[in-house]
Amino acid sequence: xxxxxxxxxxxxxxxxxxxxxxxxxxxxxxxxxxxxxxxxxxxxxxxxxxxxxxxxxxxxxxxxxxxxxxxxxxxxxxxxxxxxxxxxxxxxxxxxxxxxxxxxxxxxxxxxxxxxxxxxxxxxxxxxxxxxxxxxxxxxxxxxxxxxxxxxxxxxxxxxxxxxxxxxxxxxxxxxxxxxxxxxxxxxxxxxxxxxxxxxxxxxxxxxxxxxxxxxx
Amino acid sequence: xxxxxxxxxxxxxxxxxxxxxxxxxxxxxxxxxxxxxxxxxxxxxxxxxxxxxxxxxxxxxxxxxxxxxxxxxxxxxxxxxxxxxxxxxxxxxxxxxxxxxxxxxxxxxxxxxxxxxxxxxxxxxxxxxxxxxxxxxxxxxxxxxxxxxxxxxxxxxxxxxxxxxxxxxxxxxxxxxxxxxxxxxxxxxxxxxxxxxxxxxxxxxxxxxxxxxxxxxxxxxxxxxxxxxxxxxxxxxxxxxxxxxxxxxxxxxxxxxxxxxxxxxxxxxxxxxxxxxxxxxxxxxxxxxxxxxxxxxxxxxxxxxxxxxxxxxxxxxxxxxxxxxxxxxxxxxxxxxxxxxxxxxxxxxxxxxxxxxxxxxxxxxxxxxxxxxxxxxxxxxxxxxxxxxxxxxxxxxxxxxxxxxxxxxxxxxxxxxxxxxxxxxxxxxxxxxxxxxxxxxxxxxxxxxxxxxxxxxxxxxxxxxxxxxxxxxxxxxxxxxxxxxxxxxxxxxxxxxxxxxxxxxxxxxxxxxxxxxxxxxxxxxxxxxxxxxxxxxxxxxxxxxxxxxxxxxxxxxxxxxxxxxxxxxxxxxxxxxxxxxxxxxxxxxxxxxxxxxxxxxxxxxxxxxxxxxxxxxxxxxxxxxxxxxxxxxxxxxxxxxxxxxxxxxxxxxxxxxxxx
Numbered sequence: 001x002x003x004x005x006x007x008x009x010x011x012x013x014x015x016x017x018x019x020x021x022x023x024x025x026x027x028x029x030x031x032x033x034x035x036x037x038x039x040x041x042x043x044x045x046x047x048x049x050x051x052x053x054x055x056x057x058x059x060x061x062x063x064x065x066x067x068x069x070x071x072x073x074x075x076x077x078x079x080x081x082x083x084x085x086x087x088x089x090x091x092x093x094x095x096x097x098x099x100x101x102x103x104x105x106x107x108x109x110x111x112x113x114x115x116x117x118x119x120x121x122x123x124x125x126x127x128x129x130x131x132x133x134x135x136x137x138x139x140x141x142x143x144x145x146x147x148x149x150x151x152x153x154x155x156x157x158x159x160x161x162x163x164x165x166x167x168x169x170x171x172x173x174x175x176x177x178x179x180x181x182x183x184x185x186x187x188x189x190x191x192x193x194x195x196x197x198x199x200x201x202x203x204x205x206x207x208x209x210x211x212x213x214x215x216x217x
Numbered sequence: 218x219x220x221x222x223x224x225x226x227x228x229x230x231x232x233x234x235x236x237x238x239x240x241x242x243x244x245x246x247x248x249x250x251x252x253x254x255x256x257x258x259x260x261x262x263x264x265x266x267x268x269x270x271x272x273x274x275x276x277x278x279x280x281x282x283x284x285x286x287x288x289x290x291x292x293x294x295x296x297x298x299x300x301x302x303x304x305x306x307x308x309x310x311x312x313x314x315x316x317x318x319x320x321x322x323x324x325x326x327x328x329x330x331x332x333x334x335x336x337x338x339x340x341x342x343x344x345x346x347x348x349x350x351x352x353x354x355x356x357x358x359x360x361x362x363x364x365x366x367x368x369x370x371x372x373x374x375x376x377x378x379x380x381x382x383x384x385x386x387x388x389x390x391x392x393x394x395x396x397x398x399x400x401x402x403x404x405x406x407x408x409x410x411x412x413x414x415x416x417x418x419x420x421x422x423x424x425x426x427x428x429x430x431x432x433x434x435x436x437x438x439x440x441x442x443x444x445x446x447x448x449x450x451x452x453x454x455x456x457x458x459x460x461x462x463x464x465x466x467x468x469x470x471x472x473x474x475x476x477x478x479x480x481x482x483x484x485x486x487x488x489x490x491x492x493x494x495x496x497x498x499x500x501x502x503x504x505x506x507x508x509x510x511x512x513x514x515x516x517x518x519x520x521x522x523x524x525x526x527x528x529x530x531x532x533x534x535x536x537x538x539x540x541x542x543x544x545x546x547x548x549x550x551x552x553x554x555x556x557x558x559x560x561x562x563x564x565x566x567x568x569x570x571x572x573x574x575x576x577x578x579x580x581x582x583x584x585x586x587x588x589x590x591x592x593x594x595x596x597x598x599x600x601x602x603x604x605x606x607x608x609x610x611x612x613x614x615x616x617x618x619x620x621x622x623x624x625x626x627x628x629x630x631x632x633x634x635x636x637x638x639x640x641x642x643x644x645x646x647x648x649x650x651x652x653x654x655x656x657x658x659x660x661x662x663x664x665x666x667x668x669x670x671x672x673x674x675x676x677x678x679x680x681x682x683x684x685x686x687x688x689x690x691x692x693x694x695x696x697x698x699x700x701x702x703x704x705x706x707x708x709x710x711x712x713x714x715x716x717x718x719x720x721x722x723x724x725x726x727x728x729x730x731x732x733x734x735x736x737x738x739x740x741x742x743x744x745x746x747x748x749x750x751x752x753x754x755x756x757x758x759x760x761x762x763x764x765x766x767x768x769x770x771x772x773x774x775x776x777x778x779x780x781x782x783x784x785x786x787x788x789x790x791x792x793x794x795x796x797x798x799x800x801x802x803x804x805x806x807x808x809x810x811x812x813x814x815x816x817x818x819x820x821x822x823x824x825x826x827x828x829x830x831x832x833x834x835x836x837x838x839x840x841x842x843x844x845x846x847x848x849x850x851x852x853x854x855x856x857x858x859x860x861x862x863x864x865x866x867x868x869x870x871x872x873x874x875x876x877x
Contacts, residue, residue: 023856024788053793079858120859122868131867164861 015187016044016069017116020076020087028167029118029160029175030077036176037075040183044069048086055089062094066108071186072152074143075116077163081139091146101149109151112193114186115143116179118163126161136161137200155191156199158182178204185209224266231257232525245352247345248623250525254532261533272530276588278523279344280482281516283372283493286347286365287500288509295501298366305363305569306370309583312561313339320557329385333602334611336378337594338554342587343368343493344524345622350582353626354714360575363566364582372494375589382593385602435489442488446481446495450502458508458699462684474515507687510680510698513710527588535616539609547610551617555625559584574629574637581625581633585618653678654718655711657702657732659690662748662769663722678711703732705739713740721747721763730757737762755807756814775800806833 017037021030038045044065066072076083098104119126119136126136137144140157147154160166160175185191185207195208231253239249261268318335322328346364355361461469478496485495503509540547559580566576594611597603653676656663663679670677679697681687690697700707702723713719719736721729733747747763749755758766775796782792810833813825820826
């Protein structure tokens, strides 16, 4: 713990981004985020729909990828209050019993899972009084529990609310920049995980970076 | 010549008339042949035909049948049978012989007579039992397998019996026997004489390598002959058939197969072994060969004809006058024989855990005396083991017990099997599991199908008529059989009756269509997957009755199109969806157009076809233009997120709801 804070950048956390979007030409924010993420050095980027257009996900390859990384990012648009189907398929078959969970299933233990998602409704809509009736974290509880069962830490999700109108509102560039900073901070272990644990969601303006990282910035 | 033609005609006609009637009445072909034989016996007597010598000729059908049985049985399977073969089979022979001998002694026969009778009657009829079991599809059932083990063991047991018989000879007893029936004496003797003449050759009499040799060389020669069959069978078959295949003549294969069986039978006869046993062994050796099905389909017609002839002669040789004179005695002896043998078999069935209806099948099926009894009775008379008068009577008992067998099978079918209905369903399931997939044509296409099926654990039988292809595949350890899949007999040998599926992957498009046509009609239970060369061939195959048709180049074309889209920059998932959509539309059009396709008119002159094609195209274009869905345009309906208006409407709706 102490040596990581002492020498930031010396031990890079290995980060992998799983991107799932079934129709790139209809994307408002995700394709831009994905492009930016691919340009971040030192992280692994996987476009699941491109890698497995016929859904024939290779469990052994995916498990090896997971073994080689410490931080797993799911980047996806919320659709029907869930992940796109390929990401669910990925969870269904890659997170095997005896490997990811259950007896002897400790291979993901200690790793971290972060959801980077976009939602059509506004932040107000995702509240007890909003028209979606529940906060966004409620809709992400399946992922949160999945992480928990795999003994992974579930970080506060990085969310773009009102994604449908974000282009008109000009909020995309800031969100993309924030995404890149988040990925870099994860990679360099500069995200203040304790602070992040106390937050509901992360946004480009509310990234809890460690003091020395802020100082560097 | 005319005699020969007349005789052939009479035998063939009798079979052709009687067997279908018997089958229709549910009596089975064996009883049909037997009845046909009885019907023509007066005619044969009038023509002064030597029925018994014809019978010996026809017994070669048994040899062929055992060859075919061997072909079905891989060496491994035979080895797995060893416990049953020795235990069950050995005990059956010993037990039945002992019980029958005891009964004979109780009836007042001297001990040597009794032992001879016991041994003779212990054997069952391989011909009747195997033929009936195969016909009823019971061969693979537990009872069928147990019966087969016993029959095989009996075939082996004949060899020591033949050696033992001369030791039982007691010429002084011959006079003691009361001249029970003088008229019978003549008939029995005639029967016996015929046998002894014919069988001199069969069992080491006339032409023999081993007569007069001391035991050691004799054993060595015998073992050498067996080794020759095994080694020759496994090493020579391939080069011989490859050589014959060069001539590319169907009848040459038949000739080769016949030559092989006859040759082995001859070799076995010369060294004093049972020819049936020898050919059985050869069959087992060849069970793993890729020429197995070819051999099977070549030999099978001869087997069928000869066995039919054999059964006819059994019926025809029944001595009615002797039967009439001793009616009650003979019937009593026959019933006694069936009861004793059946009883021994039933007890053995319990000991060897033959369960349920199978035990009854086993006990009733093998209760008769067999064709070997004729041979042994003849030999017994010739060697003064039994008096001719007694032998003549016993021949009738043997015949009657064989005649009764189809009746016992009917009893099993109608009365016993239904009571074990549960056990029967289980048996049926077992057979079901062994249902195989026949793949006709193991080229680039059929080979892929075969590999996929085999890795999934399915049994496949691959037929290919290209012997070079065959050689190549064998180098890669792929099991294929030589043969032209369009021949019904070869399909039969490959097990089309039990098969679940036929994959038609032969190159010639017309042959493929004919094959589909034949199998849909003759074996409607078989699911057919056929490869079409092109769109028109699809229609031809559809017309022939196939409903699962795969175009050989369609899928690769679709894949190439998909690859092209990806290479041009389209996202792989979108490209996949487009390719999928194309496939769906094309298949729909193809299925619709099949109904108006007419092979006799070129497509562009077929008005309904052209009209429908245009109609479908217009429909599909309209569908593509009007595809619904949020941002979805055109035909991509993969993803339709809400619009700005939707979000606003939702927010306003909620605001109104909370404002009230």
